[in-house]
Amino acid sequence: MDHPFDIACALVSAGQGRYNGQAPAAYWNMAGPFGGTTAAVLLKAAMLEQPGGVEPVALTVNYCAALVAGEFQIEVREVRSGKSVRHVSMELTQGGTIAATASLVCAWRRETWAHQPAKMPDAPPPDALPPMDTGTRLPWLQRYEFRFVRGAMQLQAQPFAAPQPAHSLLWVADHPRRPLDHLSLAALCDVFFVRVFQVRGTLVPAGTVTMTVHFHASAEEIAAQGDEPVLGVADAQAFGRNFGDQTAQIWSKHGRLLASTTQLAWFKE
């Protein structure tokens, strides 16, 4: 039986650069599916149009409208293909409404000088931490295994009197487990709860409007992670006038920075 994530990313070709997919019920969030699967399926469509050996470098997804249940269409457009770097644009529509736009930088990446100034935070091993109980919650939460080191969301009856830290550190994996690849890595970049909930201790109407992912690791390094939890770090810099940001990193169990990501989420009040 296919993994729910692979079902969420399943596409049927509808002509050159055109694909049809299904909004994934298994990843449903409050309004529409989890944005991580939308990012992943847009990345998948773009990569299906690339020659062999090309790898993702940078992905930006703009969330324009909530997806509804049922079929969606993706159109992939080749913007510019140089000797090594390629630029691609994607658009996801549903019933004539543009639900998401995206851009991908991808490339034939060769070995070069390499250096990782960022250091993985210290954390106890995932097995030392209990998984968050997601059993009766939203479908998308049940598709992940969250093991918080610190910064688990604490929703209160009333907002905190003073803003709490926006920082979270957690091990996270697909549930059921699935070997990591560029697609699930892209989705994991959106797995952190909207920082405004974390800082205020209460739910307010909110949603991601744009997310950018930078892929630092090779397909081989990502595959070396297997299906074990990755370490996620999320934080925020500023909230105000309806928008708040999130910065995050995804680390392999070996201390390799697999991806870094930033996003802005809208919130109502």
Place this chain on the structure above:
Amino acid sequence: MDHPFDIACALVSAGQGRYNGQAPAAYWNMAGPFGGTTAAVLLKAAMLEQPGGVEPVALTVNYCAALVAGEFQIEVREVRSGKSVRHVSMELTQGGTIAATASLVCAWRRETWAHQPAKMPDAPPPDALPPMDTGTRLPWLQRYEFRFVRGAMQLQAQPFAAPQPAHSLLWVADHPRRPLDHLSLAALCDVFFVRVFQVRGTLVPAGTVTMTVHFHASAEEIAAQGDEPVLGVADAQAFGRNFGDQTAQIWSKHGRLLASTTQLAWFKE
């Protein structure tokens, strides 16, 4: 006489959603103009299509090909306009080549709960630091006043034996001075030298392929900065396989986070 930055951002309407501009000689870099002006002129074109009161929220620019001297065309496309949030796509072409694509999230932003977890780094006042001598260097360098607190680029005859810190802290302003606005703030997000030069101590073929800017401050807060230097902080997380990242923040003299930005730059070897 118009400021060189305003000349760089000058656009002539060529029908609805279409504009013509000129690649700015005053901001020339090694190959084509400084990427910051390209970001600014794309933002300007998109904002010219918006109703009054709409402000920028998030801008992503993908640099697809170097601009050459002469005219370019920008096409702005309205993707989705909700009650408050608006999504726009932009494309810059020159002689039939797509030189840049971009997306903008903009919105009517209202007062809401606000909180700034990020703290401005300590720095001596700009007047206490000498400006970098840019007199005989590339044109775009002469359009800015750089006052480094630390992390000034030190180019060597040979690369450093060991990678140096990617961190830089500097006061920076337009030269000649110009009151800050969203356009010059977008350009300032690309003002930090490619981190790979900084870390390796040598120039290698390199260029920004994608930049994302998040705007945290209101037009009023940005205007309150006047023409005084902003404090810029730049760093990097990972370099390898032809790409290296940059994270940066732009702070007002009052300690307000005006914008945060991430980018990926390609490098050859």
